[in-house]
Amino acid sequence: SIQIQLVRRPVGTPSPADFRTVTVDLPELGEDEVRVRNEYVSVDPYMRGRMNDAKSYVQPFGLDETMTGGAVGRVIESRSDTLPVGTAVLHGFGWRNVAQGPAQQFSPLPETGLPLSAFLGAAGMTGLTAYAGLKRVAALREGDVVFISGAAGAVGSIAGQIARKLGASRVLGSAGSAAKVSLLKDRYGYDEAFNYKDAPVRQQLRALTPDGIDVYFDNVGGDHLEAALDRLNTGGRAALCGAISQYNDTGRTPGPDNLANLVTRSLKLEGFIVGQHQDLQPEFAEKMTQWLTEGSVVFDETVVDGIENAVDAFLDMMKGANTGKMLVRP
Numbered sequence: 337s338i339q340i341q342l343v344r345r346p347v348g349t350p351s352p353a354d355f356r357t358v359t360v361d362l363p364e365l366g367e368d369e370v371r372v373r374n375e376y377v378s379v380d381p382y383m384r385g386r387m388n389d390a391k392s393y394v395q396p397f398g399l400d401e402t403m404t405g406g407a408v409g410r411v412i413e414s415r416s417d418t419l420p421v422g423t424a425v426l427h428g429f430g431w432r433n434v435a436q437g438p439a440q441q442f443s444p445l446p447e448t449g450l451p452l453s454a455f456l457g458a459a460g461m462t463g464l465t466a467y468a469g470l471k472r473v474a475a476l477r478e479g480d481v482v483f484i485s486g487a488a489g490a491v492g493s494i495a496g497q498i499a500r501k502l503g504a505s506r507v508l509g510s511a512g513s514a515a516k517v518s519l520l521k522d523r524y525g526y527d528e529a530f531n532y533k534d535a536p537v538r539q540q541l542r543a544l545t546p547d548g549i550d551v552y553f554d555n556v557g558g559d560h561l562e563a564a565l566d567r568l569n570t571g572g573r574a575a576l577c578g579a580i581s582q583y584n585d586t587g588r589t590p591g592p593d594n595l596a597n598l599v600t601r602s603l604k605l606e607g608f609i610v611g612q613h614q615d616l617q618p619e620f621a622e623k624m625t626q627w628l629t630e631g632s633v634v635f636d637e638t639v640v641d642g643i644e645n646a647v648d649a650f651l652d653m654m655k656g657a658n659t660g661k662m663l664v665r666p
């Protein structure tokens with residue numbers, strides 16, 4: 337099995353030298369174990385946090401250990417009655433081309449007709465993040481004006497479409513290139529979009545929101561959060577999903593300069609972790625499977641070939657090289 341390991345904790349932006357590729361001889365399968373050939377391996381922003389030796393909602397990655405994380409594949413060898421050869425599975429063994437272990441650590445995927453890769457994105461963790469964040473955390477209501485940052489990424493591209501499904505009257509998004517801005521409007525159903533690199537976010541968001549916003553779905557933090565706090569209407573809600581603009585920061589990051597708006601406009605900001613909302617998984621799975629099958633929600637993937645390129649895929653994703661979900665095809 338070819339695997340990618342973390343060998344050094346990055347300071348600031350990670351570099352390829354923080355990782356190494358190893359080839360591991362796999363032992364014969366034990367009882368109730370399976371061997372899985374990965375078809376897609378996920379690289380995600382939260383992994384940057386796990387590279388630090390810091391207490392958080394997930395354990396740090398171990399040094400000289402193989403990077404764990406979401407992956408999908410098919411069973412190629414089995415000593416399990418529940419997962420025969422050929423079964424499509426989702427698991428957390430991460431950055432390797434072949435994974436092996438106890439059958440109960442692999443979850444069989446439903447037969448939906450969707451491609452396996454979708455279960456790492458639109459129909460998987462990032463899709464549920466968009467759904468839970470808008471529906472429960474931000475309590476999106478019919479007629480709300482919604483602003484989503486990181487709008488062309490895995491979570492954001494689905495969030496814009498879900499916001500519409502949940503009754504948003506206007507959906508606005510930001511992303512980091514002109515091509516992404518076009519996609520937001522032409523493909524993901526955003527009413528308005530802007531490139532945050534063109535001019536200050538505050539200025540661009542103000543120009544697009546004469547009537548303010550009711551909901552902000554924050555993937556980015558920093559300037560984006562500050563700009564959204566300027567524009568949130570009385571009773572407005574923000575779901576704080578991530579702060580990718582700060583993940584490589586080494587010092588302390590300044591807070592928004594306009595937190596007083598929380599008081600004067602009765603705003604509610606709530607951070608969340610998708611894992612706390614697993615109870616929404618059944619309803620999400622049912623709705624999303626239907627939406628994707630009928631084509632009323634679309635999704636994109638940026639696929640990098642070769643497990644040995646997983647580090648580059650991760651680093652490129654952090655810089656915005658992806659549209660939709662960034663995946664590695666081992």
Ligand code: NDP
Pocket residue numbers: 380381382461462465486487488489490491492510511512513516532555556576577578579580581582608609610611653654655656657658659660661662
């Ligand atoms: P994406 O597919 O959105 O990929 C990351 C994107 O971030 C890049 O494509 C890039 O797009 C954008 N980006 C990078 N640097 C900056 C910056 N300085 N300012 C603005 N945008 C930047 O990743 P995901 O959809 O997987 O994750 C999106 C967010 O959601 C992250 O913050 C992540 O941590 C969070 N998340 C939270 C979860 C939770 O449970 N709370 C679960 C899953 C994700 P661009 O070209 O537009 O700059």
